[in-house]
Amino acid sequence: MIEIKNLLLDFNGHFKLSIDNLIIPKGEIFAVIGPNGAGKTTLLNTIALFEKPEKGIINVFGENILNLRDRISFRRKCSYVFPQPHLLNETVYYNILLPLKFRGVRAKGNPERVLDFFRIKHLKYKNASMLSNGERHRVALARAFVTDPELILFDEPFSGLDSLCKESIINDIKKTVQLCKTTIIFVTQDYNEVLALADEVAIMMDGVILQRGKPEEILTRPVSKKIADFVGIKTIVETEIVKKENNLCYVKTGGKTIEVVSDYNCGDRVYLCIRPEDVIISRYEEKNSARNHLQGKISYIERLVDRYQMSIDCGFELIAFITKNSFEELNLKIGEDVFVSFKATAIHLIKK
């Protein structure tokens, strides 16, 4: 188990990393996500003993590492994967053996096994400078796992990789982790990586952890407007609960009443959050299980890589995603009237 308590790191007032309490269970893949400059890398550097905090405790497997005199022994129990692979201008095998060489002749480790896991056996005697970016990342990951570390720190390990390559490497990591039972802390800016790899995630902004939980939970149930913005909720409207029946709340915005399942009370000021994926668009009003049906006018359409994003003016600005096929089938244009629907359970309220 890794436990961080009352950690404070102050860069002369320019930036502060402050973590009151963070516990990461052994064997878990724990993600830390946040925008640039949130303090994610600083957190990893502090755990790797590259930064000295002003105060706090970092217990790693029962030992406060901030009191350690022998930093090298601790680092030999860990691995750190940087955003760039940082390979030496030698063969792949030399690069993978390097952490074992540092640990001496008695170091346990199985280079052949990691070469297999990360599917780079055929590159064993190739010079690292001749590899593609994806292959270099694979070598860096194999090097991280070769010593069977108790803890691995990943700092945006998939940066600069295409989605196919990323997906394949993530699958290899998952398989390897299942066998190694290593604890992994990984920081990223990409929520898709979190969804694909992490058991748990913490949202970090301005040096503080704002929320932690299961990846799907944070995606749909952010605790603040800032987090909602960050996790991709496009429609965030400030409003008030005007009526409540059991756990069904009624909020009014733009002259429309919207039904939401929530524990908040009548009169509470809230932010109404609707994910663009949860909005269904149709040409005609249709009956379905959704509690909310609104009519609106398309105010803009934007083409994304694999879908369209559109804004619908239904008294308030509602952002929705629509697949390419549906968009072409419905033949939607700016200024046209459409009907939108979304479930009461799909909406999330954040108390202001």
Added chain:
Amino acid sequence: MNFLLEGIRNGLDLILNKDVLFILKTSLLVSISATIISVLIGIPSGSILTIKNFPFKKIVVALINTGMGLPPVVVGLVVTLFLTRNGPFGFLNWLYTPRAMILAQVIIATPIITGLTYASLQDINPELYRQIAAMGATTFQTILVLSREAKLSILAAIIAGFGSIISEVGAVMIVGGNIKGQTRVLTTAIVFETNKGNFDIAIVLGVILFVMSFIVNLALTYIQLNRVKQIRI
């Protein structure tokens, strides 16, 4: 012009002369020993300067950069003052021996090798140092790995260090005394024979010095270029 050709002809007869072979041997012994010692001091020092932060580091770097241009005669003078019978290290009895010459040349070559090693390691991505440290490397292991990574530039530093001392005359003349059969090396012998008007011998010694320097540098350059990927433009 005739005296030049005659000098060369006479000189060729002298190549296998016992004295010349001794001078050649002493030159190689002194300069190669001094280069090896300078490498052993200079590469770790340059690496430590790169990877460690300490107070007054900039002043140390500035001193090393200054040392890269040390006038050999001044080095010779200082070493003599230290090794002279009444000097602080007079008890060693090193003055006018090859040891004193090696010491003087080490003082000349070490800042060159240290400074050029430091400069070449500046080109390596600083994140690589952190990556190596994160893998659990000790300072010594870090130096070994970094030196291997920057081997081409470091080889250039060794070539520069060797080049600066094999051709140097001021320091070895002062601390060695140019004693025949003991401390006479190629450069001091050239000065001596030229002063005497023996141009034939001086020319031969000059050619030998040039060829010897060329062979050593050729060997080092061959190793260096062998490791460079040939890029077609």
